[in-house]
Amino acid sequence: MRISFMTFTCPNWDLKRIIRGAKDYGYDGVEIRVASGHQHGIELETGTMQRRFAKNFFKENDLEISCLSTSLTFSSSKEEERRRNVGTLREYIKLASDIGATRIRVFGGAIPPEVKREECLNYVGESLLEAADTAKDFGVSVLLETHDDFSLGVDVGKILRRV
Numbered sequence: 737m738r739i740s741f742m743t744f745t746c747p748n749w750d751l752k753r754i755i756r757g758a759k760d761y762g763y764d765g766v767e768i769r770v771a772s773g774h775q776h777g778i779e780l781e782t783g784t785m786q787r788r789f790a791k792n793f794f795k796e797n798d799l800e801i802s803c804l805s806t807s808l809t810f811s812s813s814k815e816e817e818r819r820r821n822v823g824t825l826r827e828y829i830k831l832a833s834d835i836g837a838t839r840i841r842v843f844g845g846a847i848p849p850e851v852k853r854e855e856c857l858n859y860v861g862e863s864l865l866e867a868a869d870t871a872k873d874f875g876v877s878v879l880l881e882t883h884d885d886f887s888l889g890v891d892v893g894k895i896l897r898r899v
Contacts, residue, residue: 740765765800787834809845810863833874844886861898
């Protein structure tokens, strides 16, 4: 089994320190947390050269970027917000591919009080389905974390069957 840690535990570390920490503590990989103000420098705004550098830096040190972790959710009752998040997910999928990560983490989110559970499951499933072609094209798997109002395996199973 390969073991990774998430940069949420070391938000002030730059890439060099993350690599050194992973090596020093015996990790096989690192889960990069994005959009949280961390110092690793891997974000949507990261340019092509920096993305290539990060990918090569991990590879040269025999470390995997095990996952690109986002806070994206898809449970909003507002279609415009869900579509915006799908667009952002597509951009993160490209980022993940550019840095050599084959996985990206998302959340379902909180079910709005005015929305029935089944309807919200459909929102999440439809949103993930919209991004599925992009994920396939870039060789990235989208992982739905059991979290928030989507902690029940039965609900996640319904979403995944839809996708």
